[in-house]
Amino acid sequence: TFDALMRERSVSRAAARLFLSQPAVSASLNRLREAFDDPLFTRTSHGVVPTARAQALAPQVEAVLGGIAGLLDGGEPFNPGASGRIFRITGSDHASSLVLPALTRRLVELGSAIRIVWEPPRTWPLAERLYKGELDLAVVARIRRPQDLEARVLYQDHYVYAMRKDHPRAAEPVTLDSFCAVPQVFLGYGTSMLDDMIDEALALGGRQRLAQVAVTSFGQIVHQLRHSDHAAVLGNRVAQAHARDLAILALPLELPRYESLVCWHARAGADPGIQWLRDAVLETFGLPPAGEAGAAGEAGV
Known part of the structure; x- marks a missing residue:
């Protein structure tokens, strides 16, 4: 307490x-x-x-x-079936939709009393919270891998431009002019490397997009797209998860690919419980445990 x-x-x-x-x-x-x-x-x-x-x-x-x-x-192997530990993971709502169903099914099958707290990403320093033990794992998307954390790649992906299927501009080729003219909705605008890259690239050509709505989850973005004339830059996997409702288009500017990562602090790497949790997340994506040879992160590419 x-x-x-x-x-x-x-x-x-x-x-x-x-x-x-x-x-x-x-x-x-x-x-x-x-x-x-x-x-x-x-x-x-x-x-x-x-x-x-x-x-x-x-x-x-x-x-x-x-x-x-x-x-x-x-020094004993972690036994998830006999544990009542509370684990804390941070990640987006999209990441939780990929990880939590399989992870919780596994806990139920084991008869485990383990409890999971999933927190949305915030503006606090991620490495600091993992170091202090306030979080056990992070499942995050990054254009550049964090240098102050241990990480394994879950998958790589690229960015796309998305809007509702019956959007007035959905059938048109996406140009820099239309990209800047259509109002956009963002995930945590002002705190991401992605947004900075887009805005800097546009500024080089004397352009500026219409940044209108900032939200905190992908679910909010998709809901806004479905019910408005807004557009958004999304990871392709996120957009494809909602392909029934969205027109998914190529961007009019080059952006680097990003990686979905599972991250932990080196200090927690010797914790058998966190090791088990990390490897359970990797298994969800069909990847080998982090300790196995050849599991240095590229298996998720």
Whole structure:
């Protein structure tokens, strides 16, 4: 409870993190307050704030929890059927649609009590959250592989231009002029290398596209495309998953291909549970475990 409150700074979010009710977390906090004779966390309008005593305890608690985890592992192979561990993965809604069904079917078949928390990508530094153990894995799309993380390629793909099938411009060749004229919807606009590349390429020719709607999921993008005259730049695999509703067209400018990656921090690479989770994700894509020879990531190309 202490560690969850330190990370989340909210009783409700800490409860969600621990798969507990808010009253259970509050009761646990009250016991901690009695044990340490300190409030530990004080309430504010935005959640809870740790006291000076809690701040001093935090590194020690983190070290103790890490030591306990190591003792429980004990060098033994991870047994997902006997584990009740909580794993945290970040990735887009498209990535979750590829990973979660097969992964959760496997957990059910094993009779496992493992719980999965899937978080959408955000603007925080990914490597930092993986290093701190706030996340266990990331399933992300990148034009360039991260240098501060371990990664394996799940697949490579290219970008396309998409709009609803009955869009007024769906039957026309896509030109730079039409690309800039049609309003576009973006995934996390302003925080992606893809958007920067597109805008820089257009700027070299004195052009600028109409960036109109920024959203946080591919599901939102597709819904917007289906119900408006907007267009979007999407990964081909994402667009093909919705090919019944979308016209999928070639882009009027050259963009590099991207890779879908499963990433983890080197510090967690020796964790048998994270190893199992990583390899389970790789298996979902028909790829060998990361530790096997020849599994250095190119199998997913």
